[in-house]
Amino acid sequence: MTVRLRGTGLTVRVGEGRAILDEASIDVRAGEVHALVGPNGAGKSTLFGVLAGDVVPQAGTVELDGAPVTGIRSRTLAQQRAVLLQENTVTFPFTAEQVVRMGRAPWARTAAADDDDAVVAEAMASTEVVPLGGRAVTSLSGGERARVALARVLAQRTGILLLDEPTAALDLKHHEDVMRLIRAQAAAGVAVAIVLHDLNAALAHADRATLLSNGRVVASGPPAEVLTAERIEEVYGQPVDVFPHPVTGVPLVVARR
Template sequence: MSATDIAVRLAATGITVRVGGGRAILDEASIEIRAGEIHALVGPNGAGKSTLFGVLAGDVPAASGEVSLDGAPLDGIRAADLARARAVLLQENAVTFPFTSEQVVRMGRAPWARMEASADDDEIVAAAMAATEVLPLGPRPVTSLSGGERARVALSRVLAQSTGILLLDEPTAALDLKHHEDVMRLVREQADAGIAVAIVLHDLNAALAHADRVTLLDGGRVAATGAPAEVLTAARIEAVYGQAVDVFPHPLTGVPLVVARR
């Protein structure tokens, strides 16, 4: 199946976002999020990754440009319908009340309340918690968890929402090596099941290893978009990040690796 045959679930075209109506923090940015693909948004701090992410989620208004979900204008979709179409995991997942971990995950089922799908709530919540290895944390107040444990509970809540689009903003930032890889494998499984995934990453090696498509942002503009190995070249990384790197194939897998030149 060619790229043109894969359904575009979310599309943003010519997006400009301004600070207080002044300086553009996102300038004429465009991106397509396709079913069955992991699309990584990468770039240095302040490049506009999280802003573009917020526009795709419908949480950040654009000064100009268009965003559509399955071809329909995003701003015309009711909040309840949007919550059943896409799930959003933010960088910050602050929970100040002592809800248990299971209660937090169960909040992901809220969009399906009083609908036929709610009959499967218990099974879906349990499956989401098992997938992120947080079932043993179920009775514990989320306020008692470590940062990494909270991050996995938050991801479990998003999975329990059971949508066809996942928007994940740095889901591995607080995780140790094992759970970082576990989460990326889980995201891969979601995409392989037909879910459209947009994920903000700082880890360029994770983008090279797991993403189907990468959009590299630089100063609010799209510097490049396409296959990871084509976008994340040594020359382009140095130009955007201001850091010389070497990019070479892994000796066993052949997947490109980025190593800072020291």
């Protein structure tokens, strides 16, 4: 698989304090879902921000298709990668459809703009927000806003998706729908990096996982090899059992009580 995003030796410090990201390296490949997992404060969102080009590390490099992210113009970068942040606060009463259309902004005054209506319609349909199109985003529930925000980044139509906890506010059905949608994006050749707290979702849906703790990469590789019971207990401080699902065989993580 082609590496679309490569982070090497990434270090981020706050002032003179400890490193919140410490020499972390990661490859995000086309056609794969790459899950970033770890406990609170592990450095997942910081690594995510560095990969997106929104956080500048004190050391290390990020390359997009072999070119330093820092040298790519913002509009060009927005045409190459789409970013879904953990917080998607919209304070003005834009409608849901208007927010989704914002994802087409990088393509304004290009030939791709001719496809705006069709792309927006497809993104809204795939995230099941068509009935919300005329409603003000400020009137939507947290889960509804999350799906509208996801539709916006899908409408951006880039080859790289960076998603920070896109399922955090979703109910069971929409959680699974979104993960299936993300898998479909990868199957179409998109490179996906996704921050997840749900280890079972990482095991079920990701092709690769990177486990972080205290700003460092503990392990990276196939999820079943990374998320072992011993490693989870070491990193999270919680004993767990990991065993195969009786039907699918996919590993399940259950806290030991």
